[in-house]
Structures are given as C-alpha cells and as structure tokens.
Amino acid sequence: MTPFEAIILGIVEGVTEYLPVSSTGHLILVSRWLGLVTSEESRKSIDTFNIVVQGAAVLAVAGLYRRDVLAMIRALLVACKLMRPVPMYWRHLQLARNLFLSFIPAAIIGLLLDDWFESRFFAPVPVLGALALGGVVIIAIAPWVRARARDTRGVGRDGATLTIPVALGIGLLQCVALFPGTSRSMMTILGGLMGGMSPRDAAKYSFLLALPTLGSACLYKSYGLWKSGGMLEQLGGWMPFSLGMVAAFISAALSVQWLIGYLGKGGIAIFGWWRVGLAAVLFVGIWQGWVKL
Numbered sequence: 001m002t003p004f005e006a007i008i009l010g011i012v013e014g015v016t017e018y019l020p021v022s023s024t025g026h027l028i029l030v031s032r033w034l035g036l037v038t039s040e041e042s043r044k045s046i047d048t049f050n051i052v053v054q055g056a057a058v059l060a061v062a063g064l065y066r067r068d069v070l071a072m073i074r075a076l077l078v079a080c081k082l083m084r085p086v087p088m089y090w091r092h093l094q095l096a097r098n099l100f101l102s103f104i105p106a107a108i109i110g111l112l113l114d115d116w117f118e119s120r121f122f123a124p125v126p127v128l129g130a131l132a133l134g135g136v137v138i139i140a141i142a143p144w145v146r147a148r149a150r151d152t153r154g155v156g157r158d159g160a161t162l163t164i165p166v167a168l169g170i171g172l173l174q175c176v177a178l179f180p181g182t183s184r185s186m187m188t189i190l191g192g193l194m195g196g197m198s199p200r201d202a203a204k205y206s207f208l209l210a211l212p213t214l215g216s217a218c219l220y221k222s223y224g225l226w227k228s229g230g231m232l233e234q235l236g237g238w239m240p241f242s243l244g245m246v247a248a249f250i251s252a253a254l255s256v257q258w259l260i261g262y263l264g265k266g267g268i269a270i271f272g273w274w275r276v277g278l279a280a281v282l283f284v285g286i287w288q289g290w291v292k293l
Contacts, residue, residue: 014251130181135275
C-alpha cells in the first residue's frame with residue numbers, strides 16, 4: 001500500500017464512518033477498486049487496516065464530545081466515592097450506564113461471530129446487497145424522520161433518559177451491522193429514533209456509542225496487527241498507516257459536525273439514494289464486466 005492509497009482509504013473511512021452509508025462496505029469496495037486485494041493474505045491485511053484506521057475516527061468523536069466524555073468519567077468517580085459529587089453527575093452516570101448497556105450485545109456477539117462474518121461476507125457482492133437494502137430502508141423512513149425533526153412534542157428522551165430495555169435494544173440493532181454494508185450508524189440512529197429520541201439526539205448517542213464499540217474493535221485488531229509484523233510490512237510500513245489515521249481523523253471530525261446539523265433538520269433520504277444508486281451502478285458494472293472488484 002502506498003501513502004496515497006492509505007490517505008484515500010483514511011478519507012473514505014473518516015467521511016463514511018458516522019454517515020448511515022456503511023464505512024466498512026465503502027472501504028471493502030474502494031480497497032478492491034484500488035487493486036490492493038491480490039491474495040487471501042493481502043485481503044486480511046487490508047481488512048485489518050480498514051478496521052484499525054477506525055481508531056482515528058473514534059479519536060475525532062472523543063475530541064468533539066470531550067465534555068460529555070469527561071463528565072461521564074467524573075460521574076463514575078463520584079459513584080465510586082473517589083470524588084465529591086458534582087452538578088448533574090447522576091444524569092451523566094445514567095448516560096454512561098446506557099452506553100455500556102448498548103455496548104454489551106456488540107461486545108458479546110461481535111466477539112463470537114466477527115470472524116465468521118468476516119470470512120464469509122467481506123466481499124463486494126454481499127456488501128452491495130446490504131447497501132441497496134439499507135438504502136431502501138432509509139428512503140422509506142425519511143418522511144418519518146423529517147416529521148420527527150420538525151415536531152418534537154412527542155420526543156422526550158436523550159441518551160441519559162433511555163430505559164434499560166431501549167438501551168439494550170439499540171445494542172442489539174448495532175449487532176446487525178456485523179454484516180458489512182449495513183452501517184452501524186444507520187442501525188443505532190434508527191434504534192434511537194424508535195426509542196423516542198429526536199434525530200439530533202439519536203445521532204449524538206450513536207456517535208458516543210462508537211467510542212466503546214469501535215474503540216474496542218480497533219484495539220483488538222491493533223493487537224493482532226502488532227503481533228504479526230509481516231502484515232504491517234505488507235501495508236507498506238508505518239508511514240502509510242500513520243497517514244491513513246491522520247486523514248481519517250480530520251475527515252471524521254468534519255463529517256460528524258455536518259451530519260449533526262443535517263439530521264437536526266430531518267435530512268436522511270440523501271443517504272438512502274446514495275446507497276441504492278451506488279449499489280445499482282456497481283451491480284451493472286460487475287455484470288457488464290467494466291467494473292472489477
């Protein structure tokens with residue numbers, strides 16, 4: 001992998017990680033379009049890189065929502081009697097509890113089934129199918145999301161006021177994104193909307209949930225990458241890897257800030273049309289032979 005290719009993958013990761021379009025799906029398609037997958041060994045290396053580079057996107061969200069993260073840490077210290085009570089600590093403790101509950105299903109199911117999904121479905125055709133199906137779902141719910149954004153009289157929940165069953169339900173929906181092309185962001189935002197949150201609050205909860213979910217996946221894959229020096233050499237060394245991380249960090253920060261404002265206005269259909277359009281073009285291209293993935 002060249003530095004330029006690493007930057008391309010980093011930008012794709014950062015832009016798509018928090019949009020409901022599936023970053024994993026886009027990374028799989030782009031890495032194959034760039035011709036980086038030439039063998040089973042190179043496939044595993046690139047797929048690992050695509051997951052590890054998510055760490056930069058996690059850091060971007062941690063930076064943007066550092067006040068919420070620090071408030072939750074303080075609340076946990078208060079709960080452990082390691083710090084004096086601070087204003088609204090209970091609310092931030094509830095938020096931390098709900099995020100942990102939403103993380104549990106992904107931690108358990110992901111650990112058990114991640115390799116199984118990766119060995120069978122990390123390929124262009126399953127990804128395109130998931131992109132198309134997810135796009136149809138987004139287009140179908142777009143009027144509902146737009147109405148929720150305009151009239152919030154029936155919306156009274158945020159991440160701190162979710163009930164335990166709703167928090168666990170969002171976590172179970174997140175597990176659907178183990179299938180590449182589905183989109184973790186799409187499933188968790190949908191779960192938040194179904195749980196009574198506004199589009200803006202649902203997106204914020206989805207972003208915060210990415211911290212433990214993607215963070216743990218990144219650490220797990222990074223450990224495997226560190227143990228296998230050959231894989232790192234195949235990626236071109238530390239330079240491409242570092243450039244990819246920087247590109248992902250910057251593009252993710254910009255993407256999150258834009259998405260919060262866009263969802264706050266009820267916009268979501270554009271992501272559905274993008275998914276359906278991309279899948280249709282690539283399906284035709286593969287069928288006609290002028291696209292090779």
